[in-house]
Amino acid sequence: MQIELTVNDKVVQWEVGNHEFLADTLRSHGYLSVKKACDTSCCGLCTVWIDGKSMLSCSILSLRAHGKKVTTIEGLPKEAEEFAQILSAEGAEQCGFCSPGFIMSVLAMKNELVNPTEEEIIHYLTGNLCRCTGYMGQLRAIKTYLGVA
Amino acid sequence: MKNVGHSIRKIDGMAVATGKPVYTEDLAMPNALVIKILRSPHAYAKITSIDVSRAESIEGVECVLTYRDVPNQRFTLAGQSYPEPSPYDRLILDQVLRYVGDEVAIIAAVDEKTAHRAMKKIKVEYEVLNPVLDFEEAIGHPSVVHPEEDLSVNFDIGLRKEMNITSSSHEEVGDVEEEFKHCAVIVEDVYYPQAQAHTMMETYRSFTYLDHAGRLVVLSSTQVPFHIRRQLARALQIPASKIRVIKPRIGGGFGGKQTGAGDIFAAIVTIKTGKPALIIYDRKETFSATTSRHAMRLRVKLGADLEGIIRAIDMEVLSDTGAYGEHAPTVLSCVGHYTLPLYNKTRAVRFDGKAVYTNKMPAGAFRGYGATQGTFALESTVNKLAEQLNMDPTEIRLKNISKVGETFLTGQGVALGSTTLDRCIAKGKELISWEEKFPRQEIGNNKVRAVGMAITMQGSGIANIGTASVEIRLNDDGNFTLLTGATDMGTGCDTILTQIAADALEVPMEMIIINAGDTDTSPYDPGSYASSTTYLAGSAVIKAAEELRGKILEQGALLLGVSVEDVEFDGLAVRTLRGDKDISFAKLAELTVLGNGKLQLVGYATHGSEVSPPPYVAGFAEVEVDQETGKVDLIDYVAVIDCGTVINPALARIQAEGGIAQGIGMALYEQVRYDEIGKMATNSFMQYKIPTRKDVGKVRIAFEESFEPTGPFGAKSIGEVVANTPPPAIAHAIYNAVGVRENQLPITPEKVFLGMLK
């Protein structure tokens, strides 16, 4: 089936299968920042934005993205770079495999939450797993980025 | 030093963080065949017939391979230096299947859907055999997991396959039985650390193709490119010179990727078809058809005098290696090697261990490599001893730990070169407020808070076995290329080795290009495991840099027309001591590499160490236990680390925080479980819980640097040692909170709750 959507501000028409998931569709069109690390919607690595909200692209049928605005980290070079600089100053992109999805969640959180507390930050990001860093460095980076204590 | 000791950003950090295509799957050719594996539904079975004709006839199926199509040469997937201690006990595909998930057939097709369709069309009949599932019943079980005649070992590892014993290990100094008779206090207990899954976020994957010269190229998410090359050569029966293994960026390993996984299947498909092929293990396969940490039973007996001096240690270990013996003998012996030297006032020690085959997923290398299990058992017993003696647990450690210059019974006379473990303990006590908090405080609402502690050590590289080779060359434009086989798996060794090279050469890091992890271009390195890279490859970098410096000075002097004693390095030039003449590296390179010079300057070194200096950690946990439900919340975890000189504080801290989090997972949440027919019950993140950011509480890291005389700029290792303290320290804190001594990991609320009822 053909769908039309906006990916990173570009309108595209893609042919997709009925059972195809958005994460796979995006990767097959070269958006290789999108990573997957589970088959059970548990890890958050595949996080992209749909109409500005962070979503798990592994769990959304590509058909459902028809008419929507999809944003991957490739579409936010400035914001991603700014936060990635802070993250890597902490060394908290260890293997980095979880980082793009994590960064998409952090950027969405910044848009959604005003002056979040540490608890709110942790709560917002619980769905983003990381096996390397133990999360502390990521939290330090977020606090620096948001300018909260 | 300009770079060493500074938190320098990783050279690949921005690329990986912002999602640039730098991992195996990103680099695979789009037309690569997709490989899927048909896996055994039975824990122990023999294929009596297999028909792939209907699968092969589906359009788009390139090949379907069974045990009849593969070389008849047993090998090991363990990534270890040759001669590997692990037994050669597996075939690429075998007629006998030894666990649920063992490989039955390899399917290669144009896409995933076609491969799946073909898989359903393969007809297999099995003779189902009686599996060995309980590792405590493996020895002497009526079923023998590996009866085959052609299983072989490189040297005696104490294998007795008819008994299901994979390997045996025994070490004894002094007479423990006699010594126990003189001890005023004796404590003893049995511990069961569980199988743990690595769950690196990038699952196992491998992409293979034939290059312009017909050689097999393997892009692999691996920690051990050179070992993968050797293992493929043996398994496929082709010369290693026909294989090139390249490691791109990899999404975590934790030891899991020190064991081969899909490489061999992709490789055989490419060899049979001549076509590029890609295998990606899904999460379920990664959980259920690769490796885990070895589950063990450890019996520990300690004897001490009334002063609390530990005089005798007796440790008996049974290790479950599952269906194949990857890393079985070495993980087993490391249980003793990385625990017994902690306490060296002993007069007698004994270690006796066996690894056994069972019909479950194989165990393998996992960060900590036996030390994790050994630390849980030994440290829990030391905590018990302290209680019995009515001593503070930190005091008993301070009385017994090894000091600089001292030896230990099983250490063959090697003296300890560096330790600040005493300072680590003191610092940790202060940070966690031990004096106020030990052992427990009621905080109302039926909740109790308590603290617990443990110490640990590991090695740095493998003494007399691990080596690292490094080449640094001065390029035609005055820049440098650093060639190494060390394998950055996110840990940052490409950055750390560049930092070390930059300081050793006294040039900015930007002038050094690092090229790593490619068996065609890298000098030999076993890979990143055994906490080796900083310690061994780092030292090789320094040696290579020194050699190159000498050559640059020599050539500089020659070109300046003075003697070599009269020149020195000055920024990016060689200058006379009098300061009247100089020549830039760029000019020097031009005059040596190009034109008449005919001499490219190269520094080269191979480094190995006769010792494996231990890094140390003192870990302190504070927990809150709900006495009504048994629920445990980790409030605070403090780890104070002696890794020698800290080369890059930010990266060391992240390594430590990550290792602690994995240890927390092992203590409280994670467990690989099987059902009654031997099928893994925990093959997704739904059933296998790894810590989320809500579960780790607060983890605080501090460093107490020592200076290791044999290490690069005084450095030791950090990668593994950080994983070991959480299980015993958290178990101790829980015991101090509610009096429940839980020796079977993980310590779930149910176990605490039931323990409180007793």
Ligand code: FES
């Ligand atoms: S891939 Fe794991 S949540 Fe999407």
Ligand code: FES
């Ligand atoms: S940095 Fe490796 S999984 Fe998060």
